Amino acid sequence: MPAWALAMVATIAACIVFLVAFCCIRMLIRKMKGTSHRGRRNSFSARTPSPAGGSGPSPGGFGDSVQCHLCLGKVGRKKWENGLHRRKCAEKNRGVLERLPIPYDVCCARCGALLRQWPRRGPPFRCGGGRGCPAAMGGRPLAVDNNGANRFACFECGYDLCRACVQKRVRRRSEAAVARGAQAAAQGRKRTTRDPDLLQVREPSLRRLKLEYSDVR
Numbered sequence: 001m002p003a004w005a006l007a008m009v010a011t012i013a014a015c016i017v018f019l020v021a022f023c024c025i026r027m028l029i030r031k032m033k034g035t036s037h038r039g040r041r042n043s044f045s046a047r048t049p050s051p052a053g054g055s056g057p058s059p060g061g062f063g064d065s066v067q068c069h070l071c072l073g074k075v076g077r078k079k080w081e082n083g084l085h086r087r088k089c090a091e092k093n094r095g096v097l098e099r100l101p102i103p104y105d106v107c108c109a110r111c112g113a114l115l116r117q118w119p120r121r122g123p124p125f126r127c128g129g130g131r132g133c134p135a136a137m138g139g140r141p142l143a144v145d146n147n148g149a150n151r152f153a154c155f156e157c158g159y160d161l162c163r164a165c166v167q168k169r170v171r172r173r174s175e176a177a178v179a180r181g182a183q184a185a186a187q188g189r190k191r192t193t194r195d196p197d198l199l200q201v202r203e204p205s206l207r208r209l210k211l212e213y214s215d216v217r
Helices: 003-047 077-081 084-092 094-098 163-194 202-216
Strands: 065-067 074-076 151-154 159-162
Touching: 065 077, 074 077, 077 084, 084 094, 151 163, 159 163
Parallel strands: none
Antiparallel strands: 065 074, 151 159
């Protein structure tokens, strides 16, 4: 066999070996990625709450569905996000919602309704307090376990605040009220000392009393 034929055969063989090795490495990489994805899904499922509660993201995830924290049923994610299920569930369980306490005068940022303290029921939740919330990292809310005293919710809007954010709003409102009262009092004192009409109010009254006393005598 000529030398050039041997060289061509060797080149073809080397190309075949390279292609086989490349395909094997690619299949191995895909297999490793699939294993890591399955591991993440399994770890997520382990954190997913059962209808009786537990730990996990808020609301509880079941793949393409979530867990309602009022009826504790599985709801399609689309129906949950567009509010369709919450409206129907709130209407069906209106009596349950109306019996929930309203311990603070803090309103929902979306509809203005007062927030109700949520019982120890349903999956963890995410606070809507923003960057100032202690349960946020880098401006993104973290899942908070509901202990029956730290979740204040507007169910129909899907709006939640943690206890720390509620108390912060109450303190802010109280401080603003005190500041407005002090400002009004200062303006009242300022007007009393500077307005000549207010300073002369007592003088006609005293003159009238003197005239009436002289008439009696």
